[in-house]
Amino acid sequence: MYSSSRLLCFLGLASVAVAQSTKQAGYNPRVGPSNANCTRQSYQLEITSNNTVFQNVDSNANTTYITKLLQTFVSLPTNFSQEYEQPTKQLLSRNYSISGTLCTPLNGQVKNTSHVQYLIHGIGFDSSYWDFAVNDTDEYSYVSAAAAAGYTTFRYDRLGTGLSDHPNDTYNVVQASTDLAIATKLLDMLKQGEIGGQQFDKVIGIGHSYGSVQIQALSATVPHLLDAVLLQGFSTNATGISPFLTSAAYATATEVFPDRFNQSGLPSTYLTTLAPQTQQLNFWFFPYYSDAAFDHNRKTEQPVTQGVLFTFTQTGLIQTATSFTGPVHVVTGVEDWIFCFSNCYSVPANSTYNSIPEYVQELYPVTSNFSVYIPENTGHAVNAHHSAPQVYQEMLAFVSNVFGT
Numbered sequence: 001m002y003s004s005s006r007l008l009c010f011l012g013l014a015s016v017a018v019a020q021s022t023k024q025a026g027y028n029p030r031v032g033p034s035n036a037n038c039t040r041q042s043y044q045l046e047i048t049s050n051n052t053v054f055q056n057v058d059s060n061a062n063t064t065y066i067t068k069l070l071q072t073f074v075s076l077p078t079n080f081s082q083e084y085e086q087p088t089k090q091l092l093s094r095n096y097s098i099s100g101t102l103c104t105p106l107n108g109q110v111k112n113t114s115h116v117q118y119l120i121h122g123i124g125f126d127s128s129y130w131d132f133a134v135n136d137t138d139e140y141s142y143v144s145a146a147a148a149a150g151y152t153t154f155r156y157d158r159l160g161t162g163l164s165d166h167p168n169d170t171y172n173v174v175q176a177s178t179d180l181a182i183a184t185k186l187l188d189m190l191k192q193g194e195i196g197g198q199q200f201d202k203v204i205g206i207g208h209s210y211g212s213v214q215i216q217a218l219s220a221t222v223p224h225l226l227d228a229v230l231l232q233g234f235s236t237n238a239t240g241i242s243p244f245l246t247s248a249a250y251a252t253a254t255e256v257f258p259d260r261f262n263q264s265g266l267p268s269t270y271l272t273t274l275a276p277q278t279q280q281l282n283f284w285f286f287p288y289y290s291d292a293a294f295d296h297n298r299k300t301e302q303p304v305t306q307g308v309l310f311t312f313t314q315t316g317l318i319q320t321a322t323s324f325t326g327p328v329h330v331v332t333g334v335e336d337w338i339f340c341f342s343n344c345y346s347v348p349a350n351s352t353y354n355s356i357p358e359y360v361q362e363l364y365p366v367t368s369n370f371s372v373y374i375p376e377n378t379g380h381a382v383n384a385h386h387s388a389p390q391v392y393q394e395m396l397a398f399v400s401n402v403f404g405t
């Protein structure tokens with residue numbers, strides 16, 4: 001692993017803000033696995049997005065108020081919109097610092113320098129989801145598995161996680177529309193040669209959970225920028241979403257993890273799962289993971305804003321990709337609580353599909369090849385279960401098919 005932190009200092013790119021958020025987030029400083037040449041950098045992005053405008057909200061609200069909002073959102077969506085959202089969205093322009101990491105296979109193993117996998121993580125993680133370094137080993141690292149197969153990856157910390165900015169407005173700024181605009185910008189930069197000094201002409205978008213929601217939206221809104229998509233921990237079945245929002249018991253991150261998150265640095269509406277139990281319920285399927293993997297996740301768990309929780313399911317994000325012709329692959333653990341409510345085969349008796357993830361093909365009327373893989377003994381946090389190394393081989397078979405090498 002070639003850490004770029006020293007290099008960045010020479011280039012003057014490592015800013016004070018980054019140093020502070022390192023302390024604040026209890027961030028895992030590992031840049032990448034031993035078989036990849038990884039460069040981490042902060043990208044200053046000017047982003048314009050059409051955002052939901054919230055009202056009667058407060059980024060520093062107390063626990064009672066945070067819970068009251070959630071209660072209304074889940075049980076009375078119409079009342080929620082009337083009381084807390086303005087009827088029309090508004091354009092918002094801001095600069096954000098986003099930390100991204102490009103990893104190329106070491107020792108000339110790269111199959112084609114102009115091919116890249118674009119990885120977007122979900123809620124509760126930062127980009128280290130893709131380099132899930134339990135006890136600092138590479139066993140659960142997708143970046144490592146990809147590098148071993150000769151493929152380059154680019155991953156970044158979503159706004160409000162890891163080493164990226166943590167804006168203080170957790171409703172109007174840190175929300176799904178902003179996230180999608182950032183995802184679009186970085187994808188465009190990969191294509192334009194503005195990341196790693198390399199113009200990537202083939203890109204596979206790979207997401208996990210909320211990251212898959214964004215990759216799916218990209219395949220509909222900028223289909224020409226993606227050659228294929230792989231949606232991990234994803235489906236179009238919303239049955240498990242409300243159980244997720246309530247049972248995770250999202251609570252103020254600085255109170256749940258006072259040692260990791262700086263009270264005066266992070267508003268109260270940056271949230272994490274309240275307890276190991278509420279984390280387990282939503283992300284894990286016992287006993288098919290190690291205690292070390294669970295501990296590692298708990299120690300590096302990242303916050304989500306209430307604004308993201310209230311917007312990631314909004315209309316217009318997941319949408320029919322009417323002109324996306326590339327292949328689509330869905331990889332969802334059979335016991336995924338959030339996207340299958342613990343059984344991906346529980347389709348209606350009269351269904352024409354065998355599993356819940358198969359319904360995703362309805363979003364892709366002109367895809368060249370739609371396929372689904374449902375790993376057994378796997379919950380929502382796919383990359384953290386025992387099955388991960390095997391799942392990666394399956395994912396990389398899809399990747400290899402697309403890149404044609």
Ligand SMILES: *[C@@H]1O[C@H](CO)[C@@H](O)[C@H](O)[C@H]1NC(C)=O
Pocket residue numbers: 002037038039106107196
């Ligand atoms: C690692 O990547 C950097 C930046 O692209 C490059 O300058 C360096 O030569 C690479 N090192 C190795 C060992 O491949």
Ligand SMILES: *[C@@H]1O[C@H](CO)[C@@H](O)[C@H](O)[C@H]1NC(C)=O
Pocket residue numbers: 062063064065
């Ligand atoms: C929490 O905030 C709400 C709204 O500002 C307020 O009505 C309530 O009294 C506060 N509760 C506590 C315990 O501070």
Ligand SMILES: *[C@@H]1O[C@H](CO)[C@@H](O)[C@H](O)[C@H]1NC(C)=O
Pocket residue numbers: 076079
């Ligand atoms: C929800 O909105 C309806 C219609 O505006 C209103 O009658 C009702 O009291 C509201 N419910 C709550 C719990 O605020």
Ligand SMILES: *[C@@H]1O[C@H](CO)[C@@H](O)[C@H](O)[C@H]1NC(C)=O
Pocket residue numbers: 050087088089090091
């Ligand atoms: C922003 O969204 C609103 C709908 O809420 C729409 O009326 C408006 O045209 C959009 N603005 C832009 C620039 O897309």
Ligand SMILES: *[C@@H]1O[C@H](CO)[C@@H](O)[C@H](O)[C@H]1NC(C)=O
Pocket residue numbers: 046093094095
């Ligand atoms: C973003 O930063 C650039 C360079 O500092 C500045 O010119 C621009 O006005 C900023 N944009 C916004 C929306 O703040």
Ligand SMILES: *[C@@H]1O[C@H](CO)[C@@H](O)[C@H](O)[C@H]1NC(C)=O
Pocket residue numbers: 111112113114201202
């Ligand atoms: C890399 O892939 C591109 C197409 O994406 C192709 O044109 C090029 O020939 C490939 N390069 C090598 C060295 O195989």
Ligand SMILES: *[C@@H]1O[C@H](CO)[C@@H](O)[C@H](O)[C@H]1NC(C)=O
Pocket residue numbers: 167168169
């Ligand atoms: C929030 O951050 C903005 C800059 O992004 C700053 O102008 C503003 O003063 C901050 N507000 C609070 C309450 O800290």
Ligand SMILES: *[C@@H]1O[C@H](CO)[C@@H](O)[C@H](O)[C@H]1NC(C)=O
Pocket residue numbers: 020023024262263264265
């Ligand atoms: C906590 O955040 C405040 C405000 O951003 C900052 O002044 C302080 O240095 C931070 N403390 C630590 C221990 O990082």
Ligand SMILES: *[C@@H]1O[C@H](CO)[C@@H](O)[C@H](O)[C@H]1NC(C)=O
Pocket residue numbers: 134135292295296
């Ligand atoms: C992995 O780390 C955990 C603590 O997180 C420790 O209890 C365990 O012994 C370690 N396992 C190995 C194989 O090093």
Ligand SMILES: *[C@@H]1O[C@H](CO)[C@@H](O)[C@H](O)[C@H]1NC(C)=O
Pocket residue numbers: 237238239340341342343346347348355356359
């Ligand atoms: C959606 O998921 C629920 C819970 O697993 C299941 O009962 C239902 O049949 C699914 N609906 C479809 C259309 O697959």
Ligand SMILES: *[C@@H]1O[C@H](CO)[C@@H](O)[C@H](O)[C@H]1NC(C)=O
Pocket residue numbers: 348350351
């Ligand atoms: C399957 O049955 C449900 C009611 O259980 C019905 O709403 C739906 O239209 C049926 N779908 C098909 C394809 O027949």
Ligand SMILES: *[C@@H]1O[C@H](CO)[C@@H](O)[C@H](O)[C@H]1NC(C)=O
Pocket residue numbers: 329369370371398401
């Ligand atoms: C379609 O996808 C499946 C699963 O990824 C793969 O086995 C098959 O070869 C693909 N077919 C074509 C024509 O690419």
